[in-house]
Amino acid sequence: MNFDDDDFELREIQRLEGHTDRVWSVAWKPDTGINGVPAVLASCSGDKTVRIWEQNSIGSFQCQAVLEETHTRTVRSCAWSPSGKYLATASFDATTAIWENVGVDFECVSSLEGHDNEVKSVSWNASGTLLATSGRDKSVWIWEALPGNEFDCVSVLQGHTQDVKMVQWNPSMDTLFSCSYDNTIKVWVEDSDSEDWHCIQTLGESTSTVWSVAFNASGDKMVSCSDDLTVKIWIDVGRMQGLHKNAPWKHVCTLSGYHDRTIFSVHWSREGIIASGAADDAICLFVENNDNEVDGPTFKLLSKKEKAHEMDVNSVQWNTGDKRLLASASDDGTVKIWELVRLSG
Amino acid sequence: MSSQTVNSTEDIFDSSLNLEDTHYKEGYSEGYTDGLNSGKDEGNQVGLKKGFEVGEELGFYRGCIDVWNAAILVEPTCFSSRVQKSIKQMDELLCKYPFSDPENESTTDIIDSLRLKFRAICATLNIRLEYDGYPKASGIDNSRF
Numbered sequence: 001m002n003f004d005d006d007d008f009e010l011r012e013i014q015r016l017e018g019h020t021d022r023v024w025s026v027a028w029k030p031d032t033g034i035n036g037v038p039a040v041l042a043s044c045s046g047d048k049t050v051r052i053w054e055q056n057s058i059g060s061f062q063c064q065a066v067l068e069e070t071h072t073r074t075v076r077s078c079a080w081s082p083s084g085k086y087l088a089t090a091s092f093d094a095t096t097a098i099w100e101n102v103g104v105d106f107e108c109v110s111s112l113e114g115h116d117n118e119v120k121s122v123s124w125n126a127s128g129t130l131l132a133t134s135g136r137d138k139s140v141w142i143w144e145a146l147p148g149n150e151f152d153c154v155s156v157l158q159g160h161t162q163d164v165k166m167v168q169w170n171p172s173m174d175t176l177f178s179c180s181y182d183n184t185i186k187v188w189v190e191d192s193d194s195e196d197w198h199c200i201q202t203l204g205e206s207t208s209t210v211w212s213v214a215f216n217a218s219g220d221k222m223v224s225c226s227d228d229l230t231v232k233i234w235i236d237v238g239r240m241q242g243l244h245k246n247a248p249w250k251h252v253c254t255l256s257g258y259h260d261r262t263i264f265s266v267h268w269s270r271e272g273i274i275a276s277g278a279a280d281d282a283i284c285l286f287v288e289n290n291d292n293e294v295d296g297p298t299f300k301l302l303s304k305k306e307k308a309h310e311m312d313v314n315s316v317q318w319n320t321g322d323k324r325l326l327a328s329a330s331d332d333g334t335v336k337i338w339e340l341v342r343l344s345g
Numbered sequence: 346m347s348s349q350t351v352n353s354t355e356d357i358f359d360s361s362l363n364l365e366d367t368h369y370k371e372g373y374s375e376g377y378t379d380g381l382n383s384g385k386d387e388g389n390q391v392g393l394k395k396g397f398e399v400g401e402e403l404g405f406y407r408g409c410i411d412v413w414n415a416a417i418l419v420e421p422t423c424f425s426s427r428v429q430k431s432i433k434q435m436d437e438l439l440c441k442y443p444f445s446d447p448e449n450e451s452t453t454d455i456i457d458s459l460r461l462k463f464r465a466i467c468a469t470l471n472i473r474l475e476y477d478g479y480p481k482a483s484g485i486d487n488s489r490f
Contacts, residue, residue: 114468141468144427152427153468156461 003273003287003302007343010283010305010326016053016335018063021046023329025077025315029084033321040064041319041327042087043335044075050089050099052106053335061337070097070108077121077166081145082128090119096133098149109149114141114156123176125169130154132176134164140178140188142197155197159186166212172219179210185224187249205232205251214268221297222249223274225263231255231276231286233297252296258284258304261312269318269326273302273340277313277328282306285340309336396447399456403442405476406459410436428469435462 026043033039039055050067073092080087087099087106094117098110116137123132131143131151140157162181169176176188176197185203190196208227215222222234233253261279268274274286285302309330319325324340413432416423424432438459443449467474 112468113471113473114464151469152425153465154427156465156468158457158461 008285008303008340009343010285010303010308010338011341013059013325013337013339014061016043016051016061016063016337017333018051018066019043019045019047019049019333019335021074022311022331022333023314023335024074026317026327026329026335027078027080027087028317028319028327029080030082030320031084033319033323033325035322037321039319039321039325041335041337042078042080043327043329044078044089045333046074048073048075048091050075050078050087064104065106067099067106067108070111071095076119079122079124081124082126086128088122088124088131090122090133090135092118094119094135096122096131098151100149110151112141112143112151114153115139120164121166123167123169125174126171130169130174132167132169132178134167134178136163138162138164138180140164140167140176142176157188157197157199159199159202160184165209168213168215170219171215171217177213177222179213179224181209183208183210183226185210185213201248203234203249203251206230209262211263212265214266214274216268216272217270221268223266223268225266225276227262229256229259229261229263231258231263231266231274233299235297253298255286255299258301264313265315267316267318269324270320273318273324274299275316275318275326277308277316279312281309281311281313281330283308283313283316283326283328283338303340305338308338309334399452402456402476403439403459406435406463407439409463409474410439425469428466431462431466435459435466438462
């Protein structure tokens with residue numbers, strides 16, 4: 001996709017109201033919004049609930065289900081399994097709930113207990129066999145999904161010296177990334193001999209909390225965002241050189257000067273657009289600059305939406321379907337659906 | 346006094362200097378002895394307390410492992426292979442612990458590994474076994490900042 005010649009803009013499609021407290025995170029159900037399958041979005045909130053929103057035939061989103069009376073505190077993060085059959089929700093009540101989607105109903109089929117206190121993030125690996133969680137107790141947990149909605153704890157990983165804000169699996173191999181209030185990103189892999197997980201690399205380029213990481217579609221590039229007001233791009237050096245092993249990741253590019261308060265969320269669209277959401281209430285979009293390949297990849301601002309929300313933007317997430325839909329969640333208690341449109345003339 | 350007027354200035358200084366010095370030395374030696382005694386006492390107390398804590402925690406794990414192993418003997422399929430492997434690893438770690446060598450640097454590593462394995466086993470078995478002395482990874486100490 002060529003983004004060089006035209007102007008693009010995020011256009012607000014709809015504002016989703018229903019949560020009674022700040023909205024922390026949004027997650028599109030995989031393979032929805034494409035081939036006639038209506039787009040489905042989950043959002044989770046400080047009001048202890050998760051809401052499921054579905055797009056109807058005229059393109060408008062409606063709340064289809066409210067998942068409540070399970071978590072007793074803020075639901076901080078939610079993630080769909082790759083098949084879309086399960087939704088995992090991480091809560092400040094120290095548990096992670098697994099919900100099974102049957103028709104329009106959601107049933108809580110399992111509750112993962114292990115963290116000492118607040119669970120901050122949850123992520124499924126690409127095959128849906130492993131689940132990672134992280135939290136305020138500075139640890140990262142890996143769980144294996146077994147038949148019968150059983151979850152075994154595979155490993156408890158310690159290494160971060162502070163609150164672990166987010167965990168994210170690489171989309172193309174079972175490598176886990178975690179980012180923390182200790183300003184670092186850690187890379188974890190399983191040792192094939194001992195079947196134990198350990199940290200193979202610590203990325204410490206940031207000067208403040210790393211809030212979020214995301215990958216491009218092929219999984220060989222990563223973007224991170226931080227309290228230090230930067231967005232950083234990283235590449236998998238080994239994969240770039242055609243080696244299929246876990247070679248070190250390398251920082252190649254820093255985008256700064258676009259947000260003037262903490263950047264909470266980044267997400268990489270399938271066609272290569274990076275979205276960032278921050279405490280300055282704005283959403284920025286970046287694309288790779290094709291002009292200069294000499295010094296490695298560079299990125300440029302494609303569009304900036306000022307005042308995207310009335311308060312902090314906590315989460316941004318691209319839909320992978322036909323249209324360039326972006327969902328955002330905010331402290332203002334709303335979720336917004338945006339479409340990236342080309343400006344005519 | 347009058348016969349020593351030649352060196353009187355120096356003498357006055359000398360004696361006052363010596364006086365200070367003498368008292369300093371006396372005080373130092375008293376303080377040193379007291380400090381040595383109270384330091385030994387305190388060290389003894391800390392050592393006792395620490396030793397008790399470590400012993401109690403390791404004993405707690407030993408007890409759990411022995412019961413689990415006994416259960417496995419009676420019913421070999423009562424735990425998944427992953428849990429059984431973790432129990433075995435905890436067993437090995439405990440056997441490796443240098444009980445009579447408290448200054449051995451591997452003690453903290455072994456305790457850390459034991460705690461992680463124990464948490465993983467409890468989470469998988471979905472049981473709430475809490476060792477009271479276990480220091481929380483966060484919580485009280487974290488709330489300071």
